[in-house]
Amino acid sequence: MKLLYLSLFVLFVSCNNDNKETEIKDGPVNGADSNIISKKETQPDSIIVAESLLAKKINNILQAKEENSRWHVLNDKEAKWISGQFDYFITPKRKENPDYPYIAAGDFDGDNRQDLAAVVTDSTQIIYQLVIISDADSSKKINYWKEDILEDAAISTAPMGRIEGTVNEKIKKIELKSEAIHVEYFEKASFIIYWNGKSYNRIQQGD
Structure with a gap:
């Protein structure tokens, strides 16, 4: 019975650490602003055209x-x-x-x-x-x-x-x-x- 409880405890600790690693990877890095719009979402203010x-x-x-x-x-x-x-x-x-x-x-x-x-x-x-x-x-x-x-x-x-x-x-x-x-x-x-x-x-x- 003790062995069963010990196994469940180890499994719980392991899952909790995995969740923390996922949060770190997905969250802001080095204090970066999470509200920054990606370059793909921005549009240039002007369109550079070739010399007519x-x-x-x-x-x-x-x-x-x-x-x-x-x-x-x-x-x-x-x-x-x-x-x-x-x-x-x-x-x-x-x-x-x-x-x-x-x-x-x-x-x-x-x-x-x-x-x-x-x-x-x-x-x-x-x-x-x-x-x-x-x-x-x-x-x-x-x-x-x-x-x-x-x-x-x-x-x-x-x-x-x-x-x-x-x-x-x-x-x-x-x-x-x-x-x-x-x-x-x-x-x-x-x-x-x-x-x-x-x-x-x-x-x-x-x-």
Whole structure:
């Protein structure tokens, strides 16, 4: 009888030790937070896309027209989007325009030839500019917008038509006789860069 009790006691102790080992293996290791989400459950804030044909075209024009040009079209890896901004604002528009938000195409100066606009940066990724290339297939005239552009600027093509905005803090209505460039800072400000027949001008549309 004593032998039976002794055997049961040894079996109980052995099972209890096995349970403790299992708990140690399955539980947090070295004080790690058990609430950390695994990498498989997280999603990147932005999608890095390969350089598009239009981006290559613009970069080639900048290199050819301006020897040792430091400028190139901004890309997802270089842009500084805040968390969630890319997925909410940019991803849906990428379905229609894969070059959004860095490149806009249209006839911006009304000569019936395709022009290109792009947000560009240099190797330091500190300075950003908006470049407008007139007649991208022939003369390839390069214009740099007179104002600096921030790293979170999104550009697109604005259609012809009547628009309203502010110029020098005064409300103004203008007729866009050609397509224009819409520059937007999500949830902050937006404006239109348009051709008035002689030069590019700006009209503010939102704060």
